[in-house]
Amino acid sequence: MTTSRVATMRDAIADLVRDGDTVAIEGFTHLISFAAGHEITRQRKRDLTLARLTPDLIYDQMIAGGVASKLVFSWLGNPGVGGLGAIRRRIEGELPAEPLEIEEYSHFGMVARYTAGAMNLPFFPLRSYFETDLPVANPRIRPVQSPYGEETIYAVPPLKPNVAIVHAQRASAGGDTQVWGLLGCQKEAAFAADRVIVVVEELVDEAVIRADPNRTIIPGLIVDAVVVEPWGAHPSYVQGAYDRDNRFYLDWDPITRDEEAIQAWLREWVYDVADRAAYVEKLGPQRLASLKPGPAPSGSVDYGAYR
Amino acid sequence: MFQADPPRGIRGMTETATFTKSEMMIVAAARALEGQHVCFVGVGLPNIAVNLAQRTVAPELEMVYEAGVFGARPSRLPLSIGDPTIVTGSTAVVSMLELFGYYLQGGLIDVGFLGAAQIDRFGNINTTVIGPYDHPTTRLPGSGGACEIAINAREVFVIMRQSRRSFVETIDFRTSPGNLGGAEQSERVRREGGWKGRGPTVVVTDLGIYHFDETGEMRLDSLHPAATLQDARATIGWDLTVAEPPAHTPPPTADELRLIREDLDPAGIYTKS
Numbered sequence: 001m002t003t004s005r006v007a008t009m010r011d012a013i014a015d016l017v018r019d020g021d022t023v024a025i026e027g028f029t030h031l032i033s034f035a036a037g038h039e040i041t042r043q044r045k046r047d048l049t050l051a052r053l054t055p056d057l058i059y060d061q062m063i064a065g066g067v068a069s070k071l072v073f074s075w076l077g078n079p080g081v082g083g084l085g086a087i088r089r090r091i092e093g094e095l096p097a098e099p100l101e102i103e104e105y106s107h108f109g110m111v112a113r114y115t116a117g118a119m120n121l122p123f124f125p126l127r128s129y130f131e132t133d134l135p136v137a138n139p140r141i142r143p144v145q146s147p148y149g150e151e152t153i154y155a156v157p158p159l160k161p162n163v164a165i166v167h168a169q170r171a172s173a174g175g176d177t178q179v180w181g182l183l184g185c186q187k188e189a190a191f192a193a194d195r196v197i198v199v200v201e202e203l204v205d206e207a208v209i210r211a212d213p214n215r216t217i218i219p220g221l222i223v224d225a226v227v228v229e230p231w232g233a234h235p236s237y238v239q240g241a242y243d244r245d246n247r248f249y250l251d252w253d254p255i256t257r258d259e260e261a262i263q264a265w266l267r268e269w270v271y272d273v274a275d276r277a278a279y280v281e282k283l284g285p286q287r288l289a290s291l292k293p294g295p296a297p298s299g300s301v302d303y304g305a306y307r
Numbered sequence: 308m309f310q311a312d313p314p315r316g317i318r319g320m321t322e323t324a325t326f327t328k329s330e331m332m333i334v335a336a337a338r339a340l341e342g343q344h345v346c347f348v349g350v351g352l353p354n355i356a357v358n359l360a361q362r363t364v365a366p367e368l369e370m371v372y373e374a375g376v377f378g379a380r381p382s383r384l385p386l387s388i389g390d391p392t393i394v395t396g397s398t399a400v401v402s403m404l405e406l407f408g409y410y411l412q413g414g415l416i417d418v419g420f421l422g423a424a425q426i427d428r429f430g431n432i433n434t435t436v437i438g439p440y441d442h443p444t445t446r447l448p449g450s451g452g453a454c455e456i457a458i459n460a461r462e463v464f465v466i467m468r469q470s471r472r473s474f475v476e477t478i479d480f481r482t483s484p485g486n487l488g489g490a491e492q493s494e495r496v497r498r499e500g501g502w503k504g505r506g507p508t509v510v511v512t513d514l515g516i517y518h519f520d521e522t523g524e525m526r527l528d529s530l531h532p533a534a535t536l537q538d539a540r541a542t543i544g545w546d547l548t549v550a551e552p553p554a555h556t557p558p559p560t561a562d563e564l565r566l567i568r569e570d571l572d573p574a575g576i577y578t579k580s
Contacts, residue, residue, distance in 0.1 A: 028375070029388070030374070030389055030391070077448040079350070079386075079389065092445075105450075106451065106453070106455055107403065107407065111404050128458055128459075130484060130496070130500055131484040131496060133440070133480045134454060137435070183375055183402045188402070239394055244386060
């Protein structure tokens with residue numbers, strides 16, 4: 001038996017996220033740990049560099065909550081709905097007291113950065129950025145010549161977050177973590193990070209993990225804390241467990257356009273809420289029930305027993 | 308809504324259907340995918356156009372989503388390009404590293420279908436900022452996967468509404484390369500740089516269908532029903548090249564409209580105007 005890494009969200013964030021850290025809460029529209037983002041905001045962490053391909057509502061909320069001084073990203077928006085006002089206002093300089101530095105890549109560039117971080121490489125080469133203004137806007141995107149020919153392509157630097165936070169369907173107490181549905185770049189972000197927090201819908205016995213090892217994306221080896229937080233990805237979704245709460249994403253549009261409205265929302269749903277369990281209770285059972293998908297179970301495979 | 312006048316039926320149909328400019332744009336964009344095999348689906352309008360194509364002219368179309376899905380068979384219109392419906396029933400779910408590395412950069416994508424905030428006559432695209440980068444008047448979403456899609460997909464289709472603010476002489480920021488400064492330069496740079504893609508080939512708007520001429524410049528080849536040359540010229544910020552004479556886009560069929568209104572966008576999110 002491995003050591004249990006199970007912790008409360010409060011303790012995990014208090015112990016593992018420090019002011020000034022680079023934090024990556026990854027998950028591409030799927031499995032976004034809003035629960036962790038809210039706890040970081042509640043604990044009033046400061047001066048963070050937040051990294052994520054798509055800052056999404058969670059970083060809009062956290063940046064409105066004043067936790068970050070810098071944002072590293074590749075696509076800034078409310079997916080399928082509109083913009084992210086709290087971030088936009090700070091980039092456009094409407095709130096001079098709360099400036100937000102940005103460092104911008106493309107999706108492939110961000111994925112490549114995590115991959116270089118995970119692989120302990122000094123850079124990652126990719127066929128992107130040619131003849132665009134992106135390397136001008138971000139001088140860390142640099143040309144590199146092939147050592148085997150004349151060809152020049154672009155390189156991005158490794159991204160090694162101090163902390164990566166990943167939401168998943170299930171993990172063992174030791175932190176062996178399984179995901180199905182969109183995989184995004186959570187594996188790359190976790191392997192690149194110094195510290196890893198896994199937040200799961202369900203804690204399972206190690207035997208469940210070992211019965212289906214192909215589904216494991218992160219081993220307990222690199223995990224520092226396992227937090228059990230059902231509905232912890234709401235209003236994003238968890239494949240097979242609950243759908244995206246699209247009403248929330250639509251309702252966010254008028255809130256994010258108005259700095260006072262966003263601060264009021266943070267008071268009601270973050271600062272004045274003790275933890276995720278209280279948030280879930282406040283959402284109410286009807287709202288949650290409306291998000292449950294019908295069943296579509298996978299076929300099963302036989303791994304075979306070998307003696 | 309407006310009355311298509313006069314009705315130009317296709318496949319022998321002669322009904323007089325009413326439809327919005329956005330519906331016509333989505334239908335024309337979907338039809339452009341006839342005969343295509345593997346399509347990388349961009350954010351926004353491309354999403355509904357490609358889903359319509361899979362239900363009409365291109366039932367075998369392999370839809371690729373940057374979230375990490377090959378061969379999506381969505382049962383509802385995905386709310387975003389990361390919707391769980393693109394996973395259930397798909398051929399493969401892969402990490403984004405594999406999706407961008409093996410599928411896109413490896414050269415397996417026939418068409419990258421993109422939207423844009425600004426486009427110039429050579430099909431170069433801006434989705435980053437309006438105004439200077441350091442002090443933007445409007446901050447836009449940024450590249451997402453568009454930059455590498457424009458470089459690595461075999462060809463690029465663009466769908467966007469026309470306006471003087473979006474079809475401009477000079478874009479404020481080049482996020483995704485098109486035909487650069489013209490066909491000659493574009494062909495040379497792409498050949499010498501080993502790019503897989505030949506660049507933009509089709510632009511579909513709410514007024515018409517554009518292809519690119521031998522100089523690499525956008526040319527109006529087909530006007531949608533009820534759209535006029537004056538409308539097209541009034542909403543483009545350069546001296547527009549027009550095919551002589553431009554064709555007329557057949558209006559949406561009853562089946563295409565039913566699919567959009569009942570299956571894909573019952574709330575009218577993409578099709579109101």
